[in-house]
Amino acid sequence: MKRFVEPVAFLLVLALAVSGVLSSFTVALINDIAIASLVALGLVVLTGVGGMTSFGQAAFVGLGAYTTAVLTVRYGLSPWLALAASIVVTGGCALLIGAVTVRLSGHYLPLGTIAWGISFYYLFGNIEWLGRHDGISGIPPLTLGNHAITGQKEYLILTLGVLFTAILLTRNLLRGRVGRAVRSLRDGTHAAEAFGVHPSTVKLIVFVFAAMLAAIAGWLYAHFQRSVSPGPFGITAGTEYLLMAVLGGAGRIYGAVLGAALVILLRDQLQSWLPHLLGAGNYETIIFGAALVLLLRGASDGLWAKIAGREAAIAFDSASGVLTASRKERPAKDTKLLELRHLKKVFGGLIAVNDVTFAVPAGRIVGLIGPNGAGKSTTFNLATGVLTPTSGEVCFCDEALKTISPQEMARLGVGRSFQHPEIMTDMSVVENVMLGAHLRGHAGAVKAMLGLDRKEELVLHAIAWRMLQRTGLEKVALSPAGTLSLGQLRLLEVARALALDPLIVLLDEPAAGLRVCEKRELARLLRELRQEGVAVLMVEHDMDFVMSLADHLIVLDFGNQIAEGDANGIRSNPRVLDAYLGGPREQFLAIGKLPFGGLRIRRGFA
Numbered sequence: 177m178k179r180f181v182e183p184v185a186f187l188l189v190l191a192l193a194v195s196g197v198l199s200s201f202t203v204a205l206i207n208d209i210a211i212a213s214l215v216a217l218g219l220v221v222l223t224g225v226g227g228m229t230s231f232g233q234a235a236f237v238g239l240g241a242y243t244t245a246v247l248t249v250r251y252g253l254s255p256w257l258a259l260a261a262s263i264v265v266t267g268g269c270a271l272l273i274g275a276v277t278v279r280l281s282g283h284y285l286p287l288g289t290i291a292w293g294i295s296f297y298y299l300f301g302n303i304e305w306l307g308r309h310d311g312i313s314g315i316p317p318l319t320l321g322n323h324a325i326t327g328q329k330e331y332l333i334l335t336l337g338v339l340f341t342a343i344l345l346t347r348n349l350l351r352g353r354v355g356r357a358v359r360s361l362r363d364g365t366h367a368a369e370a371f372g373v374h375p376s377t378v379k380l381i382v383f384v385f386a387a388m389l390a391a392i393a394g395w396l397y398a399h400f401q402r403s404v405s406p407g408p409f410g411i412t413a414g415t416e417y418l419l420m421a422v423l424g425g426a427g428r429i430y431g432a433v434l435g436a437a438l439v440i441l442l443r444d445q446l447q448s449w450l451p452h453l454l455g456a457g458n459y460e461t462i463i464f465g466a467a468l469v470l471l472l473r474g475a476s477d478g479l480w481a482k483i484a485g486r487e488a489a490i491a492f493d494s495a496s497g498v499l500t501a502s503r504k505e506r507p508a509k510d511t512k513l514l515e516l517r518h519l520k521k522v523f524g525g526l527i528a529v530n531d532v533t534f535a536v537p538a539g540r541i542v543g544l545i546g547p548n549g550a551g552k553s554t555t556f557n558l559a560t561g562v563l564t565p566t567s568g569e570v571c572f573c574d575e576a577l578k579t580i581s582p583q584e585m586a587r588l589g590v591g592r593s594f595q596h597p598e599i600m601t602d603m604s605v606v607e608n609v610m611l612g613a614h615l616r617g618h619a620g621a622v623k624a625m626l627g628l629d630r631k632e633e634l635v636l637h638a639i640a641w642r643m644l645q646r647t648g649l650e651k652v653a654l655s656p657a658g659t660l661s662l663g664q665l666r667l668l669e670v671a672r673a674l675a676l677d678p679l680i681v682l683l684d685e686p687a688a689g690l691r692v693c694e695k696r697e698l699a700r701l702l703r704e705l706r707q708e709g710v711a712v713l714m715v716e717h718d719m720d721f722v723m724s725l726a727d728h729l730i731v732l733d734f735g736n737q738i739a740e741g742d743a744n745g746i747r748s749n750p751r752v753l754d755a756y757l758g759g760p761r762e763q764f765l766a767i768g769k770l771p772f773g774g775l776r777i778r779r780g781f782a
């Protein structure tokens with residue numbers, strides 16, 4: 177039923193517009209809104225979803241408009257062929273500009289977009305060939321056969337049709353594999369990278385996508401107005417487009433349409449009233465600028481969230497789909513999977529990890545323990561490619577890795593969890609786990625936009641569902657991940673790591689925050705994984721938990737590997753006792769307070 181709402185709404189607006197009920201002024205206004213909605217839609221994806229604030233989107237509208245103006249006026253090309261050229265030229269420029277821009281972070285990113293927004297404005301205004309500040313006029317109307325689309329109402333059918341199609345494509349893109357990767361970047365890049373996402377690549381994809389939507393808007397604008405000049409493509413227009421996206425609801429598709437409608441209607445009203453109050457001048461620009469700053473500070477969710485509420489979890493046709501995903505071949509038990517050889521990491525003057533050497537074999541659980549600050553997390557980060565070793569090697573299946581990055585480790589089959597859960601709070605629990613299966617899918621942005629990824633998405637969904645069942649989280653599968661307790665978040669991280677189909681999982685304090693029954697379930701799951709041939713490397717501060725599970729323990733202290741062996745050996749190792757307790761074992765035996773009962777710690781367990 178829900179799927180018919182949009183086409184029906186689209187047809188209603190269309191029928192209303194062409195019926196003669198609306199004045200030609202109103203029809204022209206709706207045309208403007210539809211064209212601006214296209215640009216705002218791109219910004220919804222770029223800014224709202226991808227977290228890249230852009231003030232320069234009007235420049236891409238200009239590129240699209242000028243490309244079609246030059247090709248149709250100067251070279252007599254068909255406007256329809258010029259549409260393809262506008263998209264390609266703008267997309268190409270976006271690719272070049274984006275390659276630099278998307279790597280900027282913090283306030284440098286919006287500053288960068290302002291810089292190229294201004295540059296393009298002056299470029300349009302200074303090139304003789306583009307008509308300088310007078311621009312290009314005499315742009316031909318769009319034609320269908322011999323019929324020229326010159327009527328406002330006819331044009332509206334086209335703009336609404338284009339907008340409707342763009343909405344469908346954008347929705348498809350966002351709900352697919354690439355869209356999920358983009359959405360996952362809102363809460364930081366660590367988790368996404370650990371599951372094979374290349375943040376700058378997916379950011380570049382949405383940057384180019386948003387620019388292409390702007391180019392189509394520019395093309396529609398040029399053939400609607402029949403002339404172009406630099407004015408509508410400057411930084412003022414860029415700020416207005418951004419305001420539309422933020423006001424309507426950055427991140428929400430219909431927020432773009434709502435925002436565009438509100439800003440254009442408001443501008444229309446302000447332009448009629450303000451000159452009476454303040455005299456001639458573009459005072460609405462000041463009001464829009466102030467509104468944008470206030471919105472960015474106080475109500476960045478926008479109005480659509482207030483009207484439509486929280487975004488529903490993406491629904492799938494079946495709760496579990498068909499689990500047909502292929503799995504990696506499991507190496508024989510005790511095959512050395514991950515091996516650290518003489519790893520050293522120096523931070524400034526501090527040696528955080530010094531000559532650490534151990535291996536994690538298939539079908540074994542290895543515990544990495546040590547007091548606070550011993551170097552466990554640093555070792556984890558070295559093993560997963562987050563940090564680069566100062567010296568030493570990380571090997572996988574006996575081969576020293578030349579380049580190690582989180583994405584490469586994920587590709588090899590290393591799944592991980594984080595000491596502080598790195599969860600996408602706005603995404604549903606099941607979508608968080610689907611991110612773990614990112615590398616098990618292949619569909620790119622174009623396939624997703626055209627809806628050709630549904631089969632694959634069902635498989636990824638089925639994988640995620642299975643992992644939620646394994647971790648006992650299927651009841652909260654559709655809840656936003658931000659509503660889970662700490663214990664559930666830890667289990668969610670385990671489920672996400674398993675969705676990768678890992679040969680080895682690295683778990684950083686998986687039992688912290690879990691209740692006794694949850695710990696028991698987790699222990700059962702880890703034993704099951706060991707049985708299946710998966711290797712587990714676990715940092716854990718719950719000594720009972722880790723000692724009861726680990727086949728082998730490595731103990732670090734001040735970055736040095738001070739002991740290794742089985743639980744019994746470690747429990748009675750004097751160097752370990754000394755590291756934890758700061759004194760000879762006998763001293764503590766005498767008062768009955770041994771470290772692994774959880775009492776008296778020198779620097780705390782972790």
Ligand SMILES: Nc1ncnc2c1ncn2[C@@H]1O[C@H](COP(=O)(O)OP(=O)(O)OP(=O)(O)O)[C@@H](O)[C@H]1O
Pocket residue numbers: 523526527528546547548549550551552553554555781782
């Ligand atoms: N990025 C960094 N820059 C500088 N020093 C760091 C950095 N990361 C870790 N350290 C230092 O390296 C040492 C080892 O830290 P690490 O976090 O690896 O220990 P840990 O055993 O995981 O401790 P905890 O159990 O408290 O998490 C500490 O002294 C820490 O302050």
